Amino acid sequence: MPTIKDVARQSGVSISTVSAVLNNSSWVPSDTKAHVQNTIKELGYRPNRVAQSLKKGHSNVVAVIVSDIANPYFTEVVSSLQTRLMQEQLNLVICNSNRSHDLGDKHFEFMLARQMDGIVIIGDSVTPSALERWQERDDVPVVAIERDYGIEQLPTLLVDSEQAAFEATSHLIEQGHTNIAMIAGPTQGVGSTTFGRSTRLEGYKRALETAGIAYKPHYVVEGDFQLPSGERAMTVLLNLAQYPTAVFAANDLMAIGAMKSIHAAGLRTREDIAVVGYDDISIASIITPSLTTLAMPKRELGEAAAEILLRRLRPSTRTGDVTDTKTLPLAPPPLRQIFRAALIRRDSA
Amino acid sequence: MPTIKDVARQSGVSISTVSAVLNNSSWVPSDTKAHVQNTIKELGYRPNRVAQSLKKGHSNVVAVIVSDIANPYFTEVVSSLQTRLMQEQLNLVICNSNRSHDLGDKHFEFMLARQMDGIVIIGDSVTPSALERWQERDDVPVVAIERDYGIEQLPTLLVDSEQAAFEATSHLIEQGHTNIAMIAGPTQGVGSTTFGRSTRLEGYKRALETAGIAYKPHYVVEGDFQLPSGERAMTVLLNLAQYPTAVFAANDLMAIGAMKSIHAAGLRTREDIAVVGYDDISIASIITPSLTTLAMPKRELGEAAAEILLRRLRPSTRTGDVTDTKTLPLAPPPLRQIFRAALIRRDSA
DNA sequence: TTGTATGCGTTATCAA
DNA sequence: TTGATAACGCATACAA
Numbered sequence: 264m265p266t267i268k269d270v271a272r273q274s275g276v277s278i279s280t281v282s283a284v285l286n287n288s289s290w291v292p293s294d295t296k297a298h299v300q301n302t303i304k305e306l307g308y309r310p311n312r313v314a315q316s317l318k319k320g321h322s323n324v325v326a327v328i329v330s331d332i333a334n335p336y337f338t339e340v341v342s343s344l345q346t347r348l349m350q351e352q353l354n355l356v357i358c359n360s361n362r363s364h365d366l367g368d369k370h371f372e373f374m375l376a377r378q379m380d381g382i383v384i385i386g387d388s389v390t391p392s393a394l395e396r397w398q399e400r401d402d403v404p405v406v407a408i409e410r411d412y413g414i415e416q417l418p419t420l421l422v423d424s425e426q427a428a429f430e431a432t433s434h435l436i437e438q439g440h441t442n443i444a445m446i447a448g449p450t451q452g453v454g455s456t457t458f459g460r461s462t463r464l465e466g467y468k469r470a471l472e473t474a475g476i477a478y479k480p481h482y483v484v485e486g487d488f489q490l491p492s493g494e495r496a497m498t499v500l501l502n503l504a505q506y507p508t509a510v511f512a513a514n515d516l517m518a519i520g521a522m523k524s525i526h527a528a529g530l531r532t533r534e535d536i537a538v539v540g541y542d543d544i545s546i547a548s549i550i551t552p553s554l555t556t557l558a559m560p561k562r563e564l565g566e567a568a569a570e571i572l573l574r575r576l577r578p579s580t581r582t583g584d585v586t587d588t589k590t591l592p593l594a595p596p597p598l599r600q601i602f603r604a605a606l607i608r609r610d611s612a
Numbered sequence: 613m614p615t616i617k618d619v620a621r622q623s624g625v626s627i628s629t630v631s632a633v634l635n636n637s638s639w640v641p642s643d644t645k646a647h648v649q650n651t652i653k654e655l656g657y658r659p660n661r662v663a664q665s666l667k668k669g670h671s672n673v674v675a676v677i678v679s680d681i682a683n684p685y686f687t688e689v690v691s692s693l694q695t696r697l698m699q700e701q702l703n704l705v706i707c708n709s710n711r712s713h714d715l716g717d718k719h720f721e722f723m724l725a726r727q728m729d730g731i732v733i734i735g736d737s738v739t740p741s742a743l744e745r746w747q748e749r750d751d752v753p754v755v756a757i758e759r760d761y762g763i764e765q766l767p768t769l770l771v772d773s774e775q776a777a778f779e780a781t782s783h784l785i786e787q788g789h790t791n792i793a794m795i796a797g798p799t800q801g802v803g804s805t806t807f808g809r810s811t812r813l814e815g816y817k818r819a820l821e822t823a824g825i826a827y828k829p830h831y832v833v834e835g836d837f838q839l840p841s842g843e844r845a846m847t848v849l850l851n852l853a854q855y856p857t858a859v860f861a862a863n864d865l866m867a868i869g870a871m872k873s874i875h876a877a878g879l880r881t882r883e884d885i886a887v888v889g890y891d892d893i894s895i896a897s898i899i900t901p902s903l904t905t906l907a908m909p910k911r912e913l914g915e916a917a918a919e920i921l922l923r924r925l926r927p928s929t930r931t932g933d934v935t936d937t938k939t940l941p942l943a944p945p946p947l948r949q950i951f952r953a954a955l956i957r958r959d960s961a
Numbered sequence: 962t963t964g965t966a967t968g969c970g971t972t973a974t975c976a977a
Numbered sequence: 978t979t980g981a982t983a984a985c986g987c988a989t990a991c992a993a
Contacts, residue, residue, distance in 0.1 A: 264749055266970055277980045282972060290978070307749045312725040313671070316662045317985050332706070334893075338681045345708060349715070353720060357681070357706040359694060366698070373703060400613055400656045471843065476775040490898060519898060522969035526900045547680075549839060549868060550899055551875045615986055626964045631988060639962070663986035666969050 265306040278543075287308060316378050326355040326374040326573060328367060330453050331390035334488070334516060335544040336559060337385055337417040343565030344383060351573055353380060360388035362453045367467065368393040375401055381572040385409060387456040403422050404575040406568045409457050418571045419599050422603040424459040424541075426430035427557045428466025428511065429473075434606060435509040436474045440537060443471065444482040444507035446496040446517045453549045454488045459577045463513045463541060469565040482507060486517045493520025501528050508536055515540035515547045515556055520551070533610060543607055553609040567600060615656040624784050626789065626931040631807050634659060653775060673703040674730040674921060675723040677716060680739035681708040683837070683865060684893040685818050685908060686734055692914030693732060700922055702729060711802045715825045717742040724752055730921040734758060736805040751871040755917045758806050773808040773890075776906045776953035777815025777860065778822075779910060780888045783904075783955060785823045792820070795845040803837045812862045812890060831856060835866045841921035842869025842889040846927045850877050857885055864889035864896045864905055864937050871899070877949040882959060892956055902958040909948035909951045 267285075271278045283291050284299045290425075291299075321342050329337040358374065360367035367388030374382055375397060375503055381404040394412050397405060408420045438453040445467045448460035460571060465481070471478050484499050486492030493512055500506055501524065512518035518540030524534045533552045534537050535571040540547060543558035617635075620627045625648060626780050632640050633648045640648075651657075666672040674697055694704040709716035709725065716737030723731055730753040743761050746754060757769045785794050791885040794816045797809035813832070833848050835841035842861055849855055850873065861867035865891030871881045881887050882901045889896060892907035912934060 264751075268970080278971085279973085279980060279982095280978090283979085286972085292978075296978090307745060309721065309725050311666075311727070311970050313662055313665045313723065313727045314985090315972080317666050317969090317987090318971045318973085321983075322662070325839070326705075331686065332681075332687045335682065335684070341681065341708070342710065345710060354719070356675075357708065359690070359704070361691065361694065371705070372658065376658050378660070378662050396656060402613075411953075423723065434799075490894065507875065523900070546837070546895060549872050551872070552666075594642050610734070616988095619988080625966090626990075627987080628965080629963060632963090635988085640963075644962090662984050665991090666971090667987050669969075722984090798988080 265308045266309075267308070267310070270299065270302055270306060270308050274299050275325045276356065290565060293414055296466070313393070317357070318442045320378060321380050322378045323352065323421075324356055324379060325383065326356050326358055326370075326377075326379045327383040327385060328358045328360055328370050328374070328389060330360050331362050331369060331387035331488075332357070334514075334515065335546065335560065336516075336542045339544065339561040340565045343562040345570050347569035348572070352577075353572075360386075360453075362388070362389060364390050364453060367453075371397070375403055380576055381405070381569045383408065383572070385589045386454070390455055406571050407565055408564055408568060409459060411458050416598070419425050420567055420602065421458045421566075422559060424462040424557075424604060425466040425469070427541070427606070428463040429470045429540075430466075431475070431541070431555075431557055432467045432470030432511055434608070435511065435537055435539060436470060436476070438507035438537065438610075439505075439510075442482070442505065442507040443467075443476070443509045444461050444500050444570075446483070446486050446493055446510060446512040446521060448513045449485055451485045452487065457466060457573055459541070460543075486520075487515070488514050490520040493517030494524045495520075497521035498528075499523035501525070509538070510536060511541075513541055515542040515544045515554060517548050518554055518556070519546070519550065522554075530604050530609055537610065541604070547607075549551055550608065555609045556607050557604040558607050559604050561601055567602075613660075614657045616657070617653055619648065619655060621655050622655060623648050624862045633732065635789050662808070669727065670728070671690065671727045673705055674727060674732065675705050675719075675726075676732040676734060677706055677707045677709055677719050677723070677738060678862065679709050679716060679735035680711050680837075681706070681851055683863075684895065685863065685865075685891045685910065688893065688910040689914045690735055692911040693918050694914075696915050696918035697921070700926065702925075705719045709735075709802075713737060713739050713802060716802075718806050720746070724750055728752055729925055730754070732757065732917045732921070733804070737802055753921050755920050757913055757917060758808060760807050769916055769951065770807045770948070771908060771913075771951045771953050773811040773906075773953065774815040774818070776955070777812040778819045778892070779808070779815075779891070779955050780906055781860055782817030782823070783957070784860065784886055784888060785825070787818060787858075787886065787959075788857075789858035790825055790862065791856040792816075792829070792858040792868075793824070793849050794834070795835050795842055795849075795859060795861040795870060796832055796835045796864045798834055799807075799838065808862070808890070817953075835862070835869075837865060837870040839865045842866025843873045846870035846873035850874070850879075857883075859885060859889070860890075862887045864888055864891040864893045864903060867903055867905070868895070868899065871903075886959065890953070896956075904958045905956050906953040907956050908953050912951055916951075921958075 267560040271279045285297045358370040368390050372387045385407045385408045387410045398504045406418045447464050449455045484496040540554050540556035543556045619630045633645045664672045707719040717739050720738045736756045736759045755767045796813050833845040835845045868932045872920040889903050889905040890903045
C-alpha cells in the first residue's frame with residue numbers, strides 16, 4: 264500500500280503539501296493541488312486511518328455493543344442510531360456480545376483502547392466493573408441504554424417499563440381476564456440486570472393489586488428473552504391445574520414463543536389465551552394473529568443516544584440562532600432520560 | 613490515559629521492559645514482572661490498540677459488511693462467523709450498509725484503511741469497483757458470500773440456489789399445484805446482484821419446464837427481499853383473474869409478508885395457498901402455520917468464511933500430524949465453494 | 962536482563 | 978506557499 268510519502272515523492276512535493284491537499288486546508292495553488300490529486304488517484308493511495316487515529320487521538324467511529332444481535336429489538340435501535348450518526352460523518356460499528364458478559368466487557372475495553380469517538384451500550388452485556396474502570400480514567404463518551412449502572416456521570420436512557428407493564432396488564436384485566444400469567448425476564452445471566460427486567464414484573468404486580476387480583480407466584484415463569492424460552496415457559500403454564508387465560512410476556516420474542524406453544528397445545532391465541540408482548544419488533548404486527556404489545560421507543564432511543572454523543576463530540580456551534588449573550592452555556596443534555604412505551608392494541612381482530 | 617511510558621517511569625524500568633511483560637516475551641525476572649504488572653493495575657493502564665496496529669500492521673479484528681442488519685438471515689451467518697473467529701482471538705465488528713451501495717463501499721474502504729485483518733462481505737452491498745480497487749493494491753484477505761464478483765483471487769462462497777429453487781418448486785408441483793407464482797428478488801438496487809437473486813428464478817423456471825407447466829411471466833412479481841414487499845407482491849398476485857394456488861418466495865421475509873397478505877384476503881396459507889420460502893430464518897419454524905423453506909447453510913457459510921481467513925492469517929502450523937515431507941505445501945482452500953440449501957418441509961401439518 | 966533508539970503513517974508546528 | 982521535523986504510543990533490533 265502506498266503511503267503519503269510515496270505520493271509526495273511521486274508528485275515531487277513534500278509530505279506536508281500532500282497532507283494539505285488531503286485535508287484541503289491552507290492555500291494550496293489549484294494546479295499543484297490538481298497534480299497531487301492526480302498522483303493520488305494514480306497510485307490508488309488511501310490514507311491510513313490507523314495512523315490518523317493515533318495522531319489525532321480519535322477515530323471518527325462510534326461503537327455500539329449489543330448483547331444479542333439476533334434480537335430484532337436491538338437491530339432496530341441500532342438502525343436509527345446509525346442513521347443519525349452518519350449524518351455527522353461518524354461511522355458506526357456494531358459489536359455483538361452474543362449474550363456473554365465476558366465478551367461484552369472484552370468488546371468494551373477493546374473499543375476503549377481503539378480510540379472510539381463514543382461507545383453506546385445497549386442491554387446489560389457490559390459489566391459494572393468494566394464501567395467503573397472506564398469511569399476512573401477514560402474520557403470517551405459512553406451512553407447506556409436500558410440499564411441503570413448507577414453511575415452519575417454516565418448518560419443513561421431508560422424506558423418506564425413499570426408503567427407500561429401496568430398498562431398492558433390492566434388492558435388484559437379490562438378485557439375480563441383474572442387469571443393472568445407473566446413470562447418474565449431472567450433473574451440470572453444476560454438480560455437479568457436490564458432496567459426492564461425488574462420493572463416489567465413490578466408493573467404487572469401493581470396492575471393485579473390495583474384490580475384486587477391476588478398475585479400468584481406460580482403464574483410468573485421466567486424466560487431468558489429468547490424465543491424458545493417463551494415456548495417452554497408457556498408449556499409450563501399450560502400444564503398448570505388451572506392455566507391462565509392471558510399472558511403478559513416481557514418481550515415479543517418470548518410472546519411469540521408462547522403463541523407457538525399455545526398453538527401446539529391445540530388452543531388459539533387470542534380466543535383461548537390472550538397474549539401481550541413487549542418491544543413491538545416488526546414481526547409482531549405481521550404474524551397471525553398479530554401481537555398486542557408495548558412499543559419500545561426504539562427510534563427515539565437510538566436518536567437520543569446519537570444526540571448525546573454529538574453534543575460531546577461537536578463543538579456545538581449550531582445552537583440555533585446566534586444569541587447576544589455569548590457566554591450562555593449550552594444546557595447539557597439531561598444525564599438520565601426516561602422514555603415511554605405505548606400500548607399497541609392489535610387484538611381488535 | 614496513561615501510556616506505556618508512564619508505566620515505565622512509575623515502576624522504574626524502561627519502556628521495553630514494560631512491553632516485554634505485556635507480551636510476556638523474553639525472560640523478565642518474575643519479581644520485576646510482578647512489580648510492573650502491579651503498577652499497570654494501579655495506573656489502570658491499557659495498551660493503545662491503535663498504536664499497536666500502526667506498529668504491527670494489523671489489528672486483530674475482522675470486519676463483516678452486511679447489507680441489512682434487520683434481516684435475520686445475515687445475523688445468523690454473522691453469529692457463526694464470530695464464534696469461529698473468537699476461538700482464534702480475533703474480534704469481529706459488524707458494519708451495516710443499511711441497503712445502500714454507497715454506504716457499503718464506504719464501509720469497505722474504511723475498513724481497508726483501518727488495517728483489518730480480514731473483511732467478509734455478505735450480500736451485494738459492496739460495489740464491484742470497490743473490489744477492483746482492493747484487488748489492485750491491497751493484501752487484506754477478503755471473502756465474499758452470496759455474490760459472484762467474478763474476481764479470480766477472491767474467495768467466494770455461493771449457494772446453489774438454482775437447484776434449491778428447482779426442488780422447492782418441484783415440491784409444490786408434486787403436491788398437485790400447477791398455478792405456481794414466484795415472488796422474486798429485486799432486479800434493481802441492493803439484493804439485485806446477489807448470486808441467489810437470478811438463480812432462484814432460474815430454478816423456478818426449470819422446475820416448471822421440467823413438469824411441462826407453461827411459464828407465465830405475470831406470475832413472477834418482484835420484491836426487494838424485505839417483508840413488506842412480499843406483502844405487496846402477494847396482493848398483486850391475489851388480484852389476478854386467476855390467482856395462484858402456490859407461491860415460492862425468494863426469501864422467508866417476503867414469504868412471511870405474503871402470508872400476511874393471504875390472511876388479510878380472508879384466505880388460509882397452506883389450505884388455500886401454499887407458500888414456500890428461502891433461508892430458513894429462525895422465525896420460519898415458529899410462525900403459524902410454519903413455513904416450508906430452503907435452509908440456507910448459514911452456519912456453514914460463516915464457518916467457511918472464518919476458515920478461509922484463518923488459513924491466510926495463521927502460519928498454518930496445525931496442518932494435522934507432522935508429515936515428513938516438510939516442503940509439502942498446504943493445499944490452499946478452494947477459492948470458490950458452492951454450498952447446498954436443503955428443503956425443509958413444514959407442510960405436513 | 963534491561964535500556965536506547967528508530968520507525969510505523971499521519972498531522973501539526975514552525976521555519977524558510 | 979511549501980518543506981523539515983517533532984510528536985502520537987508502541988514494538989523491536991541492537992547496544993549495554
